[in-house]
Amino acid sequence: MEGDERVRSPGARRAVAVARGAVLAAAALLVAWLFLLYEPPRAKRYPDREKVVFWHMWTAKWEKVVGEIVDRFNASQTRWEVVALVVPGGSLKTLIATAGGDPPDVMAQWDPVIPAWAERGALTPLDEILDPKDWAYLEKNMYPAVRAIGTYKGHFYGLSTGMNIWALYYRPSRFREAGLDPDRFPETLEELDAAAAKLFRYDAAGRITRIGFMPRWLSQWSAVFGGSFYDATRGELTLLDPGALRALEWMTDYTKRYGFERVQQFESGLTTSMGASWPFISGAYAITVDGQWRIQDLAEAKESDYRTAPIPPPEGGKPLACWSNGNFMVVPSGAKHKQGALAFMKFWSGVDDPERAAEFYTWGGWLPITPDVANARRYQQYIRENPEFATFVRVLASPNVQVSPPVPIQAYLMNRLGSAEDAALRGTLTPRQAMERLDEEIRREQRLQNAAATQADR
Amino acid sequence: MREHPWYTRLAIHAVLVALALPFCMPLLWMIGTSLKTPDQVYPKMVDTSVASFAKQWWPSPVQWQNYPEALAYVPFPLYLRNTLLLCALNVVGAVGASALAAYAFAKLEWRGRKVLFAIVIATMILPGEVRMIPTFALYRWLGWYGTYLPLVVPAFMGSAFFIFLLRQFFQTIPDDLCDAARIDGCSEWGILWRIVLPLSKPALATCALFQLMGTWNDFGGPLLYLNDQSKYTLAFGLQQFYGAYGGEWAKLMAAATVFTLPIIVLFFLAQRTFIQGIATTGVKG
Numbered sequence: 001m002e003g004d005e006r007v008r009s010p011g012a013r014r015a016v017a018v019a020r021g022a023v024l025a026a027a028a029l030l031v032a033w034l035f036l037l038y039e040p041p042r043a044k045r046y047p048d049r050e051k052v053v054f055w056h057m058w059t060a061k062w063e064k065v066v067g068e069i070v071d072r073f074n075a076s077q078t079r080w081e082v083v084a085l086v087v088p089g090g091s092l093k094t095l096i097a098t099a100g101g102d103p104p105d106v107m108a109q110w111d112p113v114i115p116a117w118a119e120r121g122a123l124t125p126l127d128e129i130l131d132p133k134d135w136a137y138l139e140k141n142m143y144p145a146v147r148a149i150g151t152y153k154g155h156f157y158g159l160s161t162g163m164n165i166w167a168l169y170y171r172p173s174r175f176r177e178a179g180l181d182p183d184r185f186p187e188t189l190e191e192l193d194a195a196a197a198k199l200f201r202y203d204a205a206g207r208i209t210r211i212g213f214m215p216r217w218l219s220q221w222s223a224v225f226g227g228s229f230y231d232a233t234r235g236e237l238t239l240l241d242p243g244a245l246r247a248l249e250w251m252t253d254y255t256k257r258y259g260f261e262r263v264q265q266f267e268s269g270l271t272t273s274m275g276a277s278w279p280f281i282s283g284a285y286a287i288t289v290d291g292q293w294r295i296q297d298l299a300e301a302k303e304s305d306y307r308t309a310p311i312p313p314p315e316g317g318k319p320l321a322c323w324s325n326g327n328f329m330v331v332p333s334g335a336k337h338k339q340g341a342l343a344f345m346k347f348w349s350g351v352d353d354p355e356r357a358a359e360f361y362t363w364g365g366w367l368p369i370t371p372d373v374a375n376a377r378r379y380q381q382y383i384r385e386n387p388e389f390a391t392f393v394r395v396l397a398s399p400n401v402q403v404s405p406p407v408p409i410q411a412y413l414m415n416r417l418g419s420a421e422d423a424a425l426r427g428t429l430t431p432r433q434a435m436e437r438l439d440e441e442i443r444r445e446q447r448l449q450n451a452a453a454t455q456a457d458r
Numbered sequence: 459m460r461e462h463p464w465y466t467r468l469a470i471h472a473v474l475v476a477l478a479l480p481f482c483m484p485l486l487w488m489i490g491t492s493l494k495t496p497d498q499v500y501p502k503m504v505d506t507s508v509a510s511f512a513k514q515w516w517p518s519p520v521q522w523q524n525y526p527e528a529l530a531y532v533p534f535p536l537y538l539r540n541t542l543l544l545c546a547l548n549v550v551g552a553v554g555a556s557a558l559a560a561y562a563f564a565k566l567e568w569r570g571r572k573v574l575f576a577i578v579i580a581t582m583i584l585p586g587e588v589r590m591i592p593t594f595a596l597y598r599w600l601g602w603y604g605t606y607l608p609l610v611v612p613a614f615m616g617s618a619f620f621i622f623l624l625r626q627f628f629q630t631i632p633d634d635l636c637d638a639a640r641i642d643g644c645s646e647w648g649i650l651w652r653i654v655l656p657l658s659k660p661a662l663a664t665c666a667l668f669q670l671m672g673t674w675n676d677f678g679g680p681l682l683y684l685n686d687q688s689k690y691t692l693a694f695g696l697q698q699f700y701g702a703y704g705g706e707w708a709k710l711m712a713a714a715t716v717f718t719l720p721i722i723v724l725f726f727l728a729q730r731t732f733i734q735g736i737a738t739t740g741v742k743g
Contacts, residue, residue, distance in 0.1 A: 023723060031542065040536040040688060053685070059698040060706050085687055088697035093681055096591060100598045282497070301497070 046074060049081040052340035055094060056108035057327075059086055065363045066108075072360075073347045080340040082106075094332065098122050103332035106341035108161055111149045111325050112404065112411040117332075118152040119408035119453075124331040125155035129338050134351055141370040145324040145401040152406050158328030159345045162366030164291045165392040165401070166220055166322040168309045174199055174210075174286040182307065189224070189250070189314035192287070199286035200258065208258070208266040213287040215254055218421045219323040219414070220289060221247035223402040224311050226318045229417075230405035237405055237413075239439040240432075243317075248424050248431035250314070255425045280306075292392035296365040299386070308391040320398035326367075350376075358382075365389075367396050409445050416441050486515065488718075492524055492711035493517040499707045521708065528699070528712035536688065537695040541674060544609055544691060548673040549666045551613035552620055556665060557658075559616045560624030561650045565636055575625070582618045586678070594682060604685040609676070613669070620665045627661035628654055660734040667732055671721060692717050 058066045063086055070084045085104070087093055091113060097103045103122075117123045127135055138156075139147075143163065150158040172182030178198040186192040192213065199212030215221055222229065227243020230236070238244075255263060270279040280288045281301050289311065298306055313319050329348070331341045350357025350373040358376035361368050368374050374393050383390050395401065404410050420438040423429040429437065462470070491499055494517035528534075562568075563575050597608045631654055639649045655662065680694040696717060699710035725732065 020727060023727065027720075027723075034535060034539040034542065038535050038539065040533055040539075042688075063698060085685060086698055087681070088694075096594050096682060099591060100594050100603070102598060102603060 044071070044074075046081040049079060050337055050340055052080050052082045052106065052337045052344060053104040054082050054084045054106050054108070054341075054344065055087045055104040056084060057086075057088060057110075058108065059088055062364060065360075068363070069348055069360050070344075073344055076347065077343070080337070080343055082340070082344050095122065098332050098334055101334060103334050105335040105337045106329055106331055106344060108327055108329050111158065111328050112414070114150065114158045114328060114330065115152045115406045115410050116408050117330070118155070118157050122333055123157045124333050124335065124338060125157060126150075126159065126331065126342070127156040129331075130342060134342075134346060137351060138370075141372060143369060143371070143396055143401075144399050145396065145403055146326070146369045148403045148406070149324070149326060150328060158330045159349050159351075160326040160328050160369045161348055162361065162364055163324060163326040163369065163396060164293070165324055165367055165395045166289050166291050166311070167391045167395055168287055168289055168311055169280055169294060169306055170287040170309065171280075171305050172307055173305050178286075185307070185309040186312050188312050189317065192312055196287060206262075208262055210283065211263070211266065211285050213285070214258070214263060214267075215251045215289070216421075217289070217323070218244065218248055218251065218417060219402075219404070220311070221251060223321040223323050223400065224313055224317050225250070226313075226316060226321075228402060229413075230407075237407065237439075237442060239442060240435055245431055245435060246314075248421065248435065251421070252424050252427075252431055256427075260426055292367055292389060293365055295386050295389050295392075306388065308388040310391060310395050318400040320395050321400035321402070322395055324396075324401045324403055349373075367392060371397065407446075409442070409449060412445060413442055485718075488711050489715055490515050490517060491708060492528075492715050493520045493522065494524075494708050495519075495521055496706075496708060524708050524712040525716070528709040529716065531706070531709055531713070532695045532698050533688075534692075534695070534713070534716075537690055537692045540689055541691040541693070544606065544676075545670050545673045547606075547610045548613040549669045551610065552617050552669040553662055553665050555614050555616035556620035556624055557650070557655065557662065559621045560628055561646075561654060563621065564625045564628035565631075565633070565649070565654070566646065578618050578621055590682070597683065603683060605683075606689065608683040609673075609679045617665075617669070620669070623665060624658065624661055627658055631657055660731055663728060663731040667724070667728065670724070674721060 054070065056066055066084060070082050073082055074080075091109065094103060094107055094109075095117070114123070118125075130138070135156075138159075142150075145163060146160050147156075150156050150160070168185075170182070170185065175182040175195075178195075180195055180198060186195050196213035199210070200208065201210040201212075203209050219229070222241070222244040225243040225247040227241040227245070227247055229239055229241065229244060231238050266284075270282075270284050278290075278294060278297055279285055280290065280294070281298065281303055295308075310320050311322055313321065329341075329345045331338055331345075335341060346352045348357060348360060349369050350361075351370075354368075354370065354372035355376045355378065357368070358373050358379035360366075361373060362379060362382040368379065373379060374396075383393065404414055407413065416438055420429075420434040423437075424431045424434040428434075498517055559578075563571060563578075593608075594603075597603055600607075602608050602611075635653055636649050639653055644652070675693050676691070677693045677697070680689075680691050684690060684694070696710065696713055699706050699713060
């Protein structure tokens with residue numbers, strides 16, 4: 001390699017020259033193969049059909065699942081060809097493409113985009129372009145959380161490709177070890193608190209070596225305590241809701257009881273990644289709250305020492321409650337093939353054939369949007385093969401499932417909610433102070449947004 | 459220069475290796491993680507002993523199959539081909555166009571030269587985010603959206619940074635050389651091609667390497683302008699390892715190692731030229 005030639009012996013210089021030559025020759029061969037001989041894989045195309053451009057954020061193993069669904073749709077009819085494109089970080093690209101007048105026809109995104117983009121006029125209301133029969137079917141059959149997330153200011157904008165529901169995962173072996181009955185999971189939050197206390201483990205120095213249970217995410221627990229951050233009748237945020245405050249006070253009690261610093265020291269080395277890296281699998285938690293997709297992680301890790309249960313409510317709280325979100329397909333305004341987009345969305349979600357769509361949902365371990373898909377034969381078979389999954393399907397149908405407030409600043413709100421929760425858990429602010437500060441921040445942000453919107457209208 | 463005794467050289471090397479180790483740690487972590495199973499990526503339980511900490515850095519057992527699996531996970535050869543094509547075009551375009559402009563600013567006398575040079579430098583102040591939407595609209599109006607043209611043509615317009623860098627370097631070449639050539643009847647193009655450019659190899663190599671690394675690592679351009687997966691580049695393709703619910707970290711690190719390897723090899727091959735160019739032009743970082 002290059003360097004100070006003066007200190008090299010002739011042998012060393014020869015060796016360097018040979019090594020350099022070898023590297024250059026290998027590079028030349030690789031380039032020649034890439035440009036002259038390599039044939040990339042080619043997807044099947046249907047040149048006579050109308051092209052429906054579908055952008056999605058599914059990567060890793062889910063990209064192949066989505067690809068299979070797209071192939072099935074293309075093979076099922078002769079008018080449309082859906083061309084799927086993986087667009088990691090697609091929000092920016094979609095907004096710029098929409099502003100530039102060349103958006104995709106349908107896009108899969110996380111649900112916060114619905115209020116934010118609908119407010120900007122970047123989305124097509126689906127209730128205005130769906131066949132009345134299909135819209136009537138959806139109105140009557142979709143789960144409450146699906147309707148709540150997809151609706152903004154009276155219009156329906158997004159159809160879910162998979163809802164997310166949260167419930168409790170627990171280890172029966174840890175229960176038995178602590179003298180608890182794993183077949184009788186706590187039915188109230190008070191019982192859960194008592195069980196958690198018995199499941200914590202410490203080393204000789206008093207450091208935590210296993211967490212019995214540690215609540216996180218105020219949005220989850222607000223729903224369980226019967227609180228809500230949004231009043232749908234008045235169309236207003238209610239960040240100082242008494243249920244939400246009680247939830248935050250209960251969460252703060254946990255960190256006071258077990259020590260925020262001690263818990264943080266333990267959790268700092270953990271991760272919430274998918275697969276076998278999940279801390280529940282590694283034994284860091286005896287009980288934890290997480291989503292239905294962990295069932296697949298546990299299957300991949302060949303873990304059988306687990307069960308699931310709905311989050312138990314406190315006294316005065318709501319049973320079968322949790323916070324929910326999901327992946328939604330939306331049609332950008334300016335899309336050129338809206339009917340093609342709708343056809344694909346109905347195919348995937350099971351509006352036109354729940355039995356066929358049930359298979360797709362089992363591929364991804366996703367939760368469907370209507371009971372017709374959940375009750376389909378293939379989906380029921382999946383539940384029989386993965387019995388703990390039934391907990392999530394049961395909670396999905398509950399009217400107590402809550403979603404993020406349908407406001408344009410939803411992403412900002414949820415981010416600041418996390419900061420408020422953190423301040424309360426650390427003890428920097430009391431729960432009430434933290435929520436009052438949050439309320440003030442959000443009101444200020446809403447005023448700014450309204451002022452900007454008014455300015456833009458002029 | 460007198461050679462140091464072996465123990466002095468050993469001591470110097472030991473100190474340099476110790477100082478270099480923190481800088482190498484991200485690379486070592488990347489390579490170590492690329493050979494792990496998914497559950498090894500993060501440790502089972504936090505253990506603060508030094509032995510346990512050291513153990514986390516290296517996999518056991520070593521999963522060599524992560525590499526072929528990672529390369530098969532995405533169409534790696536296709537993305538590599540696309541990346542090499544874009545790199546070649548961008549390097550030729552950026553270096554060629556910038557050299558032409560820099561020669562005009564450095565060696566030719568014409569009215570408005572200084573003002574125009576100041577304007578060229580001033581364009582560096584404008585952040586890319588500000589230019590994003592108008593640039594997108596321009597390319598769409600030109601019909602370039604979905605093609606490689608937005609990722610290649612701007613390089614042929616020159617880069618303000620490279621124009622500045624090369625101008626500075628060209629100014630160190632004595633004017634007498636150019637004057638002598640003019641007296642002998644050489645055209646300006648001839649002076650550039652036969653005298654100035656051959657004397658500017660380190661600076662040109664620096665520009666080429668910077669452009670190469672910039673294009674190799676470019677994520678924003680392909681994200682915004684490419685609508686066909688068959689045109690995707692490596693930097694963009696690496697994102698496909700990271701899913702909506704988390705990532706295939708081991709495979710991602712394997713792909714990232716392969717992605718980084720050509721740049722490391724290139725650096726070692728052209729180390730002296732690169733460092734000479736940076737030292738001569740005063741470019742840092």
